[in-house]
Amino acid sequence: MDTILLNNGIRMPLLGYGVFKVDPKECERCVADALRTGYKMIDTAQFYANEEGVGKAVMESGINREDLFIVTKVWISNSGDAKACSSIEESLKKLRTDYVDLLLVHQPYGDYYGTYRALEKALESGKTRAIGLSNFYNDRFCDLTQHCNIIPAINQLETNIFSQQTEMRSLMSTTGTSLMAWGPMAQGKDAFFSNDILLKIGKKHGKTPSQIGLRFLVQQGIPAIPKTTDPARMAENMDIFDFTLDDEDMHTLTSMNIHDQGTRSYTDPAYAHRIISQKI
Template identity: 45%
Template sequence: MNLTLNNGVTMPALGFGVFQAAPEETVDAVATALETGYRLIDTAAAYGNEREVGEAIRRSGIPREDVFIETKVWISDYGYDETLHAFEKSTGKLGVDQLDLLILHQALPTRFDLTIGAYKALEALLADGRVRAIGVSNFMVDHLARLAEQTSIVPAINQIEVHPYFSQRAVQEADAAAGTVTQAWSPIGGITAYRPTGASVFDDETLQAIAAAHGKSPAQVMLRWHLQQGRSALPKSVRPARIAENFDVFDFELTAAELSSIDELDTGERRGPEPEDVTLETFGRAIPEA
């Protein structure tokens, strides 16, 4: 299943994420994902595992043009010249000349001048053919509006926290109105889904009932919910069985009533960082050279 971005580039709807995957685990995890059938791999400069993602892709033997590589620029490298250099660092670690998708990792609202400079660098990289598509991550409605006022190219992607307990409908609507694809990070429950505190979506009775009706797991139901509603989703795991399970979502379909019942689970509670709280003072850190 593919999505067509606003510049005509096609991208697999279901991808494989490596957030919080230790470098020593990343090569095997990405290799397993590629062997399973994933063709979109999402990483980031701040994850510290771009080099291992590139190694896994090379070892796979899959032609470069058949793997969609997405990475992100960290806030410490915002600014026009700094972001051009961030591209060089990421491609150097990944071992590629061109990226399929390059996005800004956070809106950095307290220094949005640097964000604008960074995005204009993405526009230049796109014009030069060094990236095939550009986008943003964790941009809220007002951030998207401010970006549109000062730049020329509409983001192809906005990667945000989306799962049944936190759907961010206003952001999704703003994305859709602009022709931007919403891409869900932590799509099966948010980054605290496996933690002992707080409600876990995996125990949700609605999701368990829908899963039982289809002979699937709650995680598979959540991924199917994303795909049927037109989102890209990036599940992450380092366990081969889970990697395979998360890809096995193309042989069933949720009904309109089931989709609606999942929509109604939204609590409005964010599980990841508040975008407004991400500042250079609190989250800035140097990204190593290639």
């Protein structure tokens, strides 16, 4: 599996398997299928309520822990230093591991400075190998990175051909924070899977729209975590390391960036209220 080097010197796979909206009852089966397919990185979160399924599948897989890369995220209702610290212990228990590879602040709401301190402590005590953020844009990213002891290794943002995060990539390059792509296939929105340009470039390489969209990200060194519950699609989404998009393809795909910073506005009060009210 191709990897990238994070700003703290650890390596992270360029492709992983995401489990947002994977039913907790189905999660163990899905992660077991993903691991059998060859995925080495699993992206979960306290909010997804399926860390236990991830933990069981990893344990049953018999794969050495050090060969896997497990990511989880602290939710808003666990924000603040003390609550985040105990929620991290809880996550480790559910995941049946002594450490995760990457621990993220899930949302830029609640006492996320306190949460970040808890992440820094988890890093120092070996409970995680890297720490970072998710959904931190513009001013919030600048402010947190000015007021932390350890610069985030990752900022996980909605990133795909329609939302390419060029502004955030430029800002994050000032701190050496790497972009990680959630929604790498736009969650199927904007008719991603039947897009004419993706179909046309796909035909040229004998690949599907999902493979072109994912290849576009990993070829730029952006780790992506596609989600599917279907083993055939898991294999399809992984089969992107045997071809290269040429300059013309990359130019065409780059021009498809219609909403650079994603489809959510984290500064919109209605959106903020909706997210903040989601309890776990």
